[in-house]
Amino acid sequence: MANKIIVAGGGHGGIAAAAVLAANGFDVTVYEKNKREDMGYDWTDIFAPQALDRIGLPMPPENKFEYKKNMTFYGPSANTPLRQDVPEDDLEIKMERKDIYAMLIANAESNGVHFEYECEVLAPIMSGNRVIGIHTSTGDHFAPMVIDACGVDSPVRRRLPAACGIEKGAGTLGKFIVYRAFFDKVGEIENDPYRVYFFPAGRLGIGWVATEEDTTDMLIGCFDNLSEDDIEDVSQYLRAANPQMGEKVLRGGQIVKIPVRQPLAVMVADGYAAIGDSAFMTVPVIGSGIANALKAARMLADTIIEDEDRVYTCETLWKYQKRYFKALGSSLAPLACVKLLLTKLTSEQLDYLIDNGVLTADDLTIGANSTGLSDFLSMSPASLPDRIKGLVKRPDILKKLLVCGKTLARVMTLTAAMPAYWDRRKVFAWAANYCRCFRAYCAEK
Numbered sequence: 001m002a003n004k005i006i007v008a009g010g011g012h013g014g015i016a017a018a019a020v021l022a023a024n025g026f027d028v029t030v031y032e033k034n035k036r037e038d039m040g041y042d043w044t045d046i047f048a049p050q051a052l053d054r055i056g057l058p059m060p061p062e063n064k065f066e067y068k069k070n071m072t073f074y075g076p077s078a079n080t081p082l083r084q085d086v087p088e089d090d091l092e093i094k095m096e097r098k099d100i101y102a103m104l105i106a107n108a109e110s111n112g113v114h115f116e117y118e119c120e121v122l123a124p125i126m127s128g129n130r131v132i133g134i135h136t137s138t139g140d141h142f143a144p145m146v147i148d149a150c151g152v153d154s155p156v157r158r159r160l161p162a163a164c165g166i167e168k169g170a171g172t173l174g175k176f177i178v179y180r181a182f183f184d185k186v187g188e189i190e191n192d193p194y195r196v197y198f199f200p201a202g203r204l205g206i207g208w209v210a211t212e213e214d215t216t217d218m219l220i221g222c223f224d225n226l227s228e229d230d231i232e233d234v235s236q237y238l239r240a241a242n243p244q245m246g247e248k249v250l251r252g253g254q255i256v257k258i259p260v261r262q263p264l265a266v267m268v269a270d271g272y273a274a275i276g277d278s279a280f281m282t283v284p285v286i287g288s289g290i291a292n293a294l295k296a297a298r299m300l301a302d303t304i305i306e307d308e309d310r311v312y313t314c315e316t317l318w319k320y321q322k323r324y325f326k327a328l329g330s331s332l333a334p335l336a337c338v339k340l341l342l343t344k345l346t347s348e349q350l351d352y353l354i355d356n357g358v359l360t361a362d363d364l365t366i367g368a369n370s371t372g373l374s375d376f377l378s379m380s381p382a383s384l385p386d387r388i389k390g391l392v393k394r395p396d397i398l399k400k401l402l403v404c405g406k407t408l409a410r411v412m413t414l415t416a417a418m419p420a421y422w423d424r425r426k427v428f429a430w431a432a433n434y435c436r437c438f439r440a441y442c443a444e445k
């Protein structure tokens with residue numbers, strides 16, 4: 001029984017951790033609500049291949065991936081396109097989501113992981129404040145350790161008792177509602193086949209149009225609900241600038257959610273650890289979460305393996321959270337402030353920043369190794385005079401940047417001060433400060 005591990009939901013990080021644990025002699029079962037053939041969306045994803053190495057997987061076969069192409073960013077007025085130029089040795093790879101799953105599941109099965117498909121996880125089973133198993137649509141299952149890989153709306157995380165001190169939802173401006181569809185391609189375009197749009201005022205959030213050989217991949221996202229009318233309206237708006245995008249949906253075509261916020265303040269409880277989207281591990285500005293989930297899998301598996309008493313208390317599991325924040329979380333949390341700043345800028349202000357060289361293509365050049373603020377904001381001395389000149393003319397924008405900067409400094413100080421060891425009182429006080437900091441900035445006008 002001490003070697004038994006439950007993975008609730010077949011998230012990427014959960015399956016990857018399951019494989020490492022099974023390879024180390026643990027008896028691991030993944031409980032997934034979908035059928036095997038329905039795992040993963042019918043579309044492609046971009047991620048850093050270095051993450052595969054962390055969980056002991058080789059690069060996929062060459063016919064299963066291609067390197068990501070540079071993207072061009074358009075501000076609300078679309079006056080000044082910003083073209084990325086990612087160095088060749090820092091390129092992410094693009095793969096079919098179903099192939100990513102095929103690779104992770106085959107690896108897990110070959111290491112002895114059991115999968116129970118068509119099994120919906122309903123809630124954790126508690127003994128006091130300790131998680132001892134899961135209630136599922138096929139019955140109750142028990143284990144001394146439950147890994148929560150159920151994604152952004154995980155019913156396990158949501159139904160933990162308040163005494164565990166774990167946030168239930170993603171909170172205000174914490175998740176993006178996204179529609180993605182691959183339309184037929186009805187024409188050719190000459191330049192910039194991969195376009196990202198910051199929509200003007202009165203329209204929803206952001207979007208992209210990526211023109212492939214035979215299809216046009218469109219994604220639109222915002223913080224509010226997306227109605228069919230919204231989708232139609234934004235699709236037509238994008239089609240006006242992208243006449244190559246047809247009207248026939250060939251793939252995808254569903255509404256989904258992506259967490260775009262700071263990592264979960266407390267990721268562990270006795271007998272419990274959250275991973276991937278359940279722990280809000282995505283890069284907040286862009287919503288990429290696959291590589292981070294895979295890297296976290298290694299950290300979680302190592303922490304569990306090192307717990308020789310096999311009791312999996314907060315004391316031992318806290319090491320996982322510390323490892324995650326040290327490697328990734330403390331760089332990702334400040335990016336959540338940048339995302340909030342983007343929600344506070346008006347369309348005119350964003351255009352001003354782009355048109356006047358304050359925000360440059362270098363700032364948007366996101367490579368496979370980009371995990372923190374310094375990777376996104378290029379502070380090359382050559383561009384500094386233009387940035388400063390642009391900003392001093394706009395005290396309204398400067399004021400917003402200063403408030404963001406103050407919050408950033410506070411977040412960085414806080415993540416550096418995360419308790420080194422689990423002490424319930426200290427951890428909860430730290431988590432309350434961390435959450436308060438983002439809540440206060442969200443509420444700031």
Ligand SMILES: Cc1cc2nc3c(=O)[nH]c(=O)nc-3n(C[C@H](O)[C@H](O)[C@H](O)COP(=O)(O)OP(=O)(O)OC[C@H]3O[C@@H](n4cnc5c(N)ncnc54)[C@H](O)[C@@H]3O)c2cc1C
Pocket residue numbers: 008009010011012013031032033034039040044045046047119120121122149150151152154155178180219256257258275276277278282287288289290291293
């Ligand atoms: C449109 C879109 C595009 C994206 N593009 C990228 C990209 O290009 N690159 C990138 O790195 N990331 C991308 N992401 C984010 C990425 O999908 C996630 O960050 C990543 O998959 C990690 O999430 P996860 O595996 O933990 O959770 P999920 O992908 O949500 O997986 C959760 C799993 O748990 C299962 N599950 C959920 N609830 C239950 C339940 N109650 N019982 C049993 N099983 C359950 C689900 O069926 C699913 O299999 C994108 C997301 C979306 C929505």
